[in-house]
Amino acid sequence: MSKKFRVAIIGTGMIGSTAHAPAWSALPDDVELVATADILPERAESVAAGFDIPNHYGDPQKMLDEIQPDIVSVCTPNCYHKPLTIAALKAGAHVLCEKPIAPGYADAKEMYDVAESVGRELFITQTARFSGDSFAAKEYASKGMLGDMYYAETATLRRRGIPKWGVFHMKEHNAGGPVYDIGVHALDMLIWVMGNPKVVAVSGQTVLKFGNKDENLATSLFDSGADAGLLFEPRPYDYHEFDVEDFASGYMRLENGGSLVLRTSWAANVQQGAGSTFILGTEGGLMWDPLRYISNQGRYMADSTPHVPSGPGKAFAGHYQYMAHAVRVLRGEEEKIVKREEVLNVIRALDGLYASAEVGHEVQID
Numbered sequence: 001m002s003k004k005f006r007v008a009i010i011g012t013g014m015i016g017s018t019a020h021a022p023a024w025s026a027l028p029d030d031v032e033l034v035a036t037a038d039i040l041p042e043r044a045e046s047v048a049a050g051f052d053i054p055n056h057y058g059d060p061q062k063m064l065d066e067i068q069p070d071i072v073s074v075c076t077p078n079c080y081h082k083p084l085t086i087a088a089l090k091a092g093a094h095v096l097c098e099k100p101i102a103p104g105y106a107d108a109k110e111m112y113d114v115a116e117s118v119g120r121e122l123f124i125t126q127t128a129r130f131s132g133d134s135f136a137a138k139e140y141a142s143k144g145m146l147g148d149m150y151y152a153e154t155a156t157l158r159r160r161g162i163p164k165w166g167v168f169h170m171k172e173h174n175a176g177g178p179v180y181d182i183g184v185h186a187l188d189m190l191i192w193v194m195g196n197p198k199v200v201a202v203s204g205q206t207v208l209k210f211g212n213k214d215e216n217l218a219t220s221l222f223d224s225g226a227d228a229g230l231l232f233e234p235r236p237y238d239y240h241e242f243d244v245e246d247f248a249s250g251y252m253r254l255e256n257g258g259s260l261v262l263r264t265s266w267a268a269n270v271q272q273g274a275g276s277t278f279i280l281g282t283e284g285g286l287m288w289d290p291l292r293y294i295s296n297q298g299r300y301m302a303d304s305t306p307h308v309p310s311g312p313g314k315a316f317a318g319h320y321q322y323m324a325h326a327v328r329v330l331r332g333e334e335e336k337i338v339k340r341e342e343v344l345n346v347i348r349a350l351d352g353l354y355a356s357a358e359v360g361h362e363v364q365i366d
């Protein structure tokens with residue numbers, strides 16, 4: 001039997017405790033969870049206790065030095081992805097870093113460069129790709145069933161779904177709002193299905209209209225993405241600290257002459273989940289939720305709904321698939337799905353969106 005990978009988790013908040021820890025634990029033949037680390041040591045300790053993990057630390061570097069894990073999950077707020085990922089890579093571990101890889105192309109590229117220089121794999125958990133619909137869409141596109149894909153739109157619009165359990169709403173810790181939280185998933189999935197055309201120009205808008213006010217509305221953690229709830233006492237939320245965008249839109253030109261539109265919000269006066277995701281191609285189109293293939297059959301226009309095999313039907317199901325995939329990649333059994341050039345294309349496009357919003361006109365990306 002092949003050796004088990006010794007896995008550690010840095011950042012044991014919502015996603016560390018309700019997605020990474022259970023998803024790694026679901027691979028007992030391949031993985032052994034060996035340590036947790038969090039700057040709030042009580043969180044590291046309680047997740048270690050909850051998942052039978054033998055070591056917990058308040059200092060991630062000390063954990064890396066003493067435990068020397070084979071794989072590290074980096075599950076901290078966005079601004080700490082880069083230093084912790086690089087520290088883990090330099091300590092000899094492969095890294096699964098949460099999305100967005102980092103707030104900014106230069107930092108993201110440096111992370112991949114370090115991974116390459118030390119000969120370790122860097123996986124970014126763009127888990128929106130890891131669903132039956134996404135894999136089916138990718139297959140339709142790759143087999144030429146869409147033809148030339150010249151336009152796409154995606155919308156991840158929450159009516160009131162600001163994540164309030166951590167520091168998502170603070171630039172200092174996360175650098176951006178829904179763009180880096182849910183927009184990055186939507187854009188990543190769409191561009192991947194389209195074959196990763198390079199984004200060459202962006203016209204973007206970011207606004208803050210609701211997040212920094214007390215609307216006294218009843219909201220839920222589930223509506224803001226904590227699909228498996230919380231396993232810890234959340235940090236007290238204060239809307240006065242909210243200084244990221246709560247809505248953004250971007251029109252992106254692609255190097256192949258195509259274009260796409262991204263819209264994303266944590267708060268907007270729109271029905272939860274409104275807006276659609278679709279790709280237009282010369283041979284067919286795809287629409288999401290549910291996934292439909294739009295084409296002609298003989299003299300007739302026809303829509304078909306593929307019967308996509310259903311997944312495990314649990315919270316953060318994509319993480320379970322991603323961790324199993326990462327193990328197979330590390331064992332040399334399959335090719336990496338989330339590749340460097342795709343992640344960098346997306347993060348550079350989002351840099352462009354923020355830069356364009358700042359200057360108020362379209363910006364070229366080089």
Ligand SMILES: NC(=O)c1ccc[n+]([C@@H]2O[C@H](COP(=O)([O-])OP(=O)(O)OC[C@H]3O[C@@H](n4cnc5c(N)ncnc54)[C@H](O)[C@@H]3O)[C@@H](O)[C@H]2O)c1
Pocket residue numbers: 010011012013014015016037038039040043060075076077078080098099100125126127165166167180181225
């Ligand atoms: N892939 C997905 O679907 C998905 C879903 C939610 C969140 N995320 C991503 O996961 C990351 C964390 O989100 P979350 O909801 O778990 O946030 P969270 O606030 O619940 O948890 C973050 C944890 O990191 C700890 N931390 C902060 N700085 C640290 C440091 N320097 N060293 C060690 N620990 C540190 C905090 O104490 C906290 O426990 C974000 O980047 C977010 O974008 C991804």
